[in-house]
Amino acid sequence: xxxxxxxxxxxxxxxxxxxxxxxxxxxxxxxxxxxxxxxxxxxxxxxxxxxxxxxxxxxxxxxxxxxxxxxxxxxxxxxxxxxxxxxxxxxxxxxxxxxxxxxxxxxxxxxxxxxxxxxxxxxxxxxxxxxxxxxxxxxxxxxxxxxxxxxxxxxxxxxxxxxxxxxxxxxxxxxxxxxx
Numbered sequence: 001x002x003x004x005x006x007x008x009x010x011x012x013x014x015x016x017x018x019x020x021x022x023x024x025x026x027x028x029x030x031x032x033x034x035x036x037x038x039x040x041x042x043x044x045x046x047x048x049x050x051x052x053x054x055x056x057x058x059x060x061x062x063x064x065x066x067x068x069x070x071x072x073x074x075x076x077x078x079x080x081x082x083x084x085x086x087x088x089x090x091x092x093x094x095x096x097x098x099x100x101x102x103x104x105x106x107x108x109x110x111x112x113x114x115x116x117x118x119x120x121x122x123x124x125x126x127x128x129x130x131x132x133x134x135x136x137x138x139x140x141x142x143x144x145x146x147x148x149x150x151x152x153x154x155x156x157x158x159x160x161x162x163x164x165x166x167x168x169x170x171x172x173x174x175x176x177x178x179x180x
Contacts, residue, residue, distance in 0.1 A: 002148055003174040005074035008098035010085055010143050012135060013120055014110040015103035016153045016161060017079040023162040025077040028175070034079045038066045048119060064090055071097040074176065082135070085142040095146055099173040101165065102147035107132045109154045148172065
């Protein structure tokens with residue numbers, strides 16, 4: 001067993017972090033927190049608006065502040081943004097404050113799942129497939145390095161992925177009830 005105060009989902013966009021995260025939070029009676037939504041709530045601006053006005057660097061600064069504040073809590077399932085792992089301090093906080101589940105997804109599955117999504121600033125380019133391949137090459141080693149558990153979501157519906165994770169988490173994760 002690996003005790004931790006929070007469950008933390010990492011992985012690329014389109015992996016199912018929000019959808020699966022909500023289901024897992026309910027199964028384990030955890031508070032579900034979407035880090036990207038928490039950024040929107042704290043800034044009062046949409047993620048595309050933050051990118052437009054502050055660039056990716058400005059967004060990453062907001063992401064770091066919000067993520068660190070969230071990870072100070074306990075009894076939560078935190079769904080991170082796909083790029084949260086790029087910051088070494090974020091990686092350290094994630095590893096320290098949670099049992100980390102990497103939801104892996106292939107680029108073809110991402111393209112299918114995100115085909116109609118226009119709210120992701122990093123994909124507002126004609127070469128979406130190349131962008132996703134480049135992000136995967138840079139981020140996959142970081143996701144793998146943080147993961148306590150990995151699940152490939154390509155072949156599962158959200159309900160099936162949740163069922164797989166419930167079984168695996170029951171065997172590998174122990175909820176740490178009190179804050180450190």
